[in-house]
Amino acid sequence: MQTNAKPIVSIDTIVNHTPTSFGLDDIEVISEHANETLLTVREQMLLPHPKKHAPVFTTTQIAALCRIERKKVNYYWEREELGLPQGTSLPRTREFTLTEAREWVKKVGPFSPRPPGVKGKKIAIGNFKGGVTKTTSAMTLAQGLSLFGRRVLLVDLDPQASLSALNGVIADSEVTEDQTILPLIYGEQSDLEYAVQPTYWDGIDLIPASAALFSAEFYLPFKQSQESGFRFWDVLNAGLEPLLDRYDAIIIDTPPALSYVTINAFMAADGLIVPIPPNALDYASSTQFWSLFTDLGRSMKNVVPNLNKRFDFIHVLLTKVDSSQIATNKVREWITRSYDSLVLPIEIPTTTVTTTASMEFGTVYDISKYEGSNKTYQRAREAYDRFAEMIDQQLTALWAVESQSVAEAA
Template sequence: MSIALQSIKELVQRSVLLEENLKANFNAPNNQRVLDKRWPMSEVQGFVGRTDEGIRNAEDRGALPKPDMNERNNRRKGYTLPQINYMREQFGTHPRRSPTEDDVSIIAVQNFKGGVGKSTCATHLSHYLARQGYRVLLVDCDSQATATRFFGYNPDQDLKESDTLLSYLAGDTQHLRNAVRDTHWEGLKLIPANLHLYAAEYMIAGRAQANSSDQIYSLLRNGLDTVKNDFDVVIIDAPPALGMISLNVLYASNSVIVPMLPSMPDFYSTIQFFTMLEEVLEHFPEDMTYDFVKVLITRKESRTEGTSSQDDISEDAAAFYGDYMMRSIFYKSRAIENASSEARTIFEVNSPKDIGVDSKTFRRGIETVEDVCGEIEGYIRNTWPSEQRRNAGRVANA
């Protein structure tokens, strides 16, 4: 029995119903996702840069509001992200770039092969940096819109073409401000994507043919120039293919993270990625540079469950790529996968039982992501002259 067009249409209709059912289960009413995560004092003092005693003293003297208390046991409920950011404001500990000294860090998470954990990495990194107190913009440039779904959207139903990069890349608008939207994470904004964004591949080429003065690879950079001063870090989830949008992502970025699975086919794909990147950069202006380019091993089995082939490839990659290789590994984790199946990052999960894992599995998942994102945070801060100056001062005073 052949599958005719009518059958495909029926499959689409059934898929839409399934998606609506999943959306009803995992999203808040009215499609307004809420971050109900609360962090305990043991973590908050590290986020804020003050001791438990210092925070409690500030609460006692009225510099901070009294914490929310659990009526059953009269214990603190934990702190929400807006409460943590308010503490940072009062203590002056927001980890922000200097607007006069530091450039915005624009990081492309990119490989020309799908299934390497690109969107998972981009969304976790954006949530991590927002939790740390940075002002973050996540730009979804992939028409599959996986990253956009993490923010509670059904991209092809909830979003119009004008809600994405498409209007700007097509030349219909002169700035990206209208595409930037708030998210349920304070300090984190999103430029979403949907399937229509794929049309930008043809529109960008059409603009170049119509006006030879248009630099087809600089459109996204010019667009980000209209909004980037509002942020410390911009993260770009790039499409898994070399096309017009990918060229724009590479030119708009000043840093690149390259996710790679520890398998031979992915190793070869990463080699091809760098070969194509070399060819592409030769057509960019000579002063085009990156602050850092790092290869990140993703979806590797845990240390106790790792296969010898995965270990061998990871070790070979580290040996040959050297300083271009990230020390941390984005290990495969059932906690991360279970959270992702509900379009959440692990940072949004309050309890291991919420995603059907034990506390040890949950803790390992958190540690994996924090190791990776913390290392990237270090790379970001090392590119800022203000941070370099502060570090030099600390050494001089030691």
């Protein structure tokens, strides 16, 4: 007699089963066990707190963020009319929370605010190969921009949900389908306001992902086949548009594949950043990325002849750079020759700092005080700072041009 009851099988039973064979129900057991273990590991890594907490800043670090001398910090916090946060007094310095640090940057720092009437920009981080630091690049760019006083929205489109994990949110265990972009994809919501949630990091909000996002790859082409007027490539763009007044930057982390969701991200983006590690396999894979992207463009033009998609910028970012490797210089040369001015004059190094931070579900920005070599930490931190600053300068320049256009039209 057949039964629909799900067999109760422990992970030990599956692993020790001889001869080795697995049913579909066994896959679910493995998945559940892996999720439970991940939650435990995360809590151990983040002890004494089960959730992520933002770093704190010293007086010296506040001065560095604001691009002023340390003694000026003392001068500014005595000026009551500025209303600057006073921080917490310690024996030899003061300690500031991230929220307080960002307030200092906004009031004292040199960064120009986004002009009134000008919308924020959408930036997609893309590459069709995994392991090239797309997610880390998205997260550190958001953190770096936030330390310039910007407000940032992170959009996780990868069913693996690594970006959500970096924000302390574990997919499937803590994210329901209704908290992802799926209600927008299904037409149940007209914009993504419903999915925005705050994170542990002041100035950064998140739209999380989960494995359920895979269903979008079936639904979008199905709906396109049923409704000739449906614009499958414009769903994400339409959902993000109402949020552009609130955020200076919306950073989109894409899956490592040319999927329907990835197409939505690229068609929505104002700017595109492609991380490429300088090793032979990643370099070769990157050429396939551009070939497939070219095919995509041609296909889109066939579907929509009057489509006029343009990017404000496209950048190639060298990541995971290990200068001790003999091949690095040669592959760097290949990448520079291939992409010329698209290559940013910034390299993100591979260091023990980034390795340790990633093991703790974090980035270099999550570290309040590094226990290892300060020189090593500074090298990693400065690279990410320069990356964020270069993108911020580009955003500021774009805003200035658009502000001028708004003024002329008025």
